[in-house]
Amino acid sequence: MIITIILNIVFSFGTAFLFALLFNSPKYLLTPAGIVGAIGWGAFQTGMMVNGSDVQSSFIGGLFIGVAGHMMSRKFFSPVILFIIPGIIPLVPGGTAYEAIKNLVLNDYHEALITMIKVALISSSIALGLLIADLLSKVYYKYKKHRQLNKVK
Amino acid sequence: MNQQRYPKSIVQEIVMNAGLVLLEAGSEAFRVEDTMYRMAKRLGYPNNQCYVSSTIINFALDIDDNIRVYRVSKRDTNLGNIHRVNNISRMLDKGQISAEEALKRIRTIHKSPLPYSLPFKMIAAGFISIFFLYLFSGHKEDIIATFIGGAIGYSIVEILHSWTRVKFIAEIIAASVIALIAIYNQMLFGGDALNIAIISAVMPIVPGVLITNAIQDLFLGQLLVGISKGLEATFTSIAIGVGVGIVLLIFS
Numbered sequence: 515m516i517i518t519i520i521l522n523i524v525f526s527f528g529t530a531f532l533f534a535l536l537f538n539s540p541k542y543l544l545t546p547a548g549i550v551g552a553i554g555w556g557a558f559q560t561g562m563m564v565n566g567s568d569v570q571s572s573f574i575g576g577l578f579i580g581v582a583g584h585m586m587s588r589k590f591f592s593p594v595i596l597f598i599i600p601g602i603i604p605l606v607p608g609g610t611a612y613e614a615i616k617n618l619v620l621n622d623y624h625e626a627l628i629t630m631i632k633v634a635l636i637s638s639s640i641a642l643g644l645l646i647a648d649l650l651s652k653v654y655y656k657y658k659k660h661r662q663l664n665k666v667k
Numbered sequence: 668m669n670q671q672r673y674p675k676s677i678v679q680e681i682v683m684n685a686g687l688v689l690l691e692a693g694s695e696a697f698r699v700e701d702t703m704y705r706m707a708k709r710l711g712y713p714n715n716q717c718y719v720s721s722t723i724i725n726f727a728l729d730i731d732d733n734i735r736v737y738r739v740s741k742r743d744t745n746l747g748n749i750h751r752v753n754n755i756s757r758m759l760d761k762g763q764i765s766a767e768e769a770l771k772r773i774r775t776i777h778k779s780p781l782p783y784s785l786p787f788k789m790i791a792a793g794f795i796s797i798f799f800l801y802l803f804s805g806h807k808e809d810i811i812a813t814f815i816g817g818a819i820g821y822s823i824v825e826i827l828h829s830w831t832r833v834k835f836i837a838e839i840i841a842a843s844v845i846a847l848i849a850i851y852n853q854m855l856f857g858g859d860a861l862n863i864a865i866i867s868a869v870m871p872i873v874p875g876v877l878i879t880n881a882i883q884d885l886f887l888g889q890l891l892v893g894i895s896k897g898l899e900a901t902f903t904s905i906a907i908g909v910g911v912g913i914v915l916l917i918f919s
Contacts, residue, residue: 529799535788538748540782596749603876608875609866609873609875611873613866615905616915619916644879
């Protein structure tokens, strides 16, 4: 059990790290991107264990990736997209999208329709999670600034 | 604030080039418009207007100024360039560099080579495929096939895309090569998880990020960019699905 968890963390870290490399990210930002990816995959797997639904777990994963990405972005002075794009790679339904079209080619329309709806739902729930994380971070940093200004007065 | 008005030609050149680099590097349209607006405002033109879609940039420095248009013909994901343009924009905002210096730096970004070589990226794509094989709970027999398939598929897409500028054909060929490798591996070593092996090997070239980005753009109100990115993602997945599907139809 513990070995499975460790291997999952290591491999999701590796995918996000290497995808940041494929997308020409600067060298010192590869490791933070990998950490964001590992956090997202961990949140997704925990969600799958608790409720067993792809769509809800993707939302949770997207939310965690967004929050972690914003923290990294503040720390390394870099746009948040540099951490979010490699981080969501293990979650995004690219493989599922391909599978839907493959089922169409293989004359399995029923399965293809189900998979397409799944792609739409999963990707929109990830995007919704990222959006909510964005709003949360904006509110938090505004609140922090506001409190600092009040202290000075 | 010591707001100094720079000459129009330099400011236009800086802002248009920054927007072009950002858009070619695959940034969100919202971020491109925001960066262009802020840079022009900092350089002394607060009434600027810009409109960005995924194939074109329109920019007017002032209300009575001429509109300048750039066409954007190539799009891929290059996070390093986004990072560099963001750095220049931030330094300009704090007043650490002058406008001429910023223009020189942006021009060097456009010419600079990619930081990692293609063989290195090929090996990275192969390892990505192996990692996905574990994450999707695949079988041990498929490790070698997914490594070779992922590496070869990624390099075929990159090389053919740079040669012919037609991404659709490159992806069909890459997907069918990947499916052939997986089927041959199954003939040699046995195993019954052909589907998982093909999905893992195809993973470096599928448009997952594009789909999510498109929906994110739609949420933020960039309707045209969202729709066009979604269409691009659909075409990519159609290409990959057709490539794998044809090979599966022939050989099974």
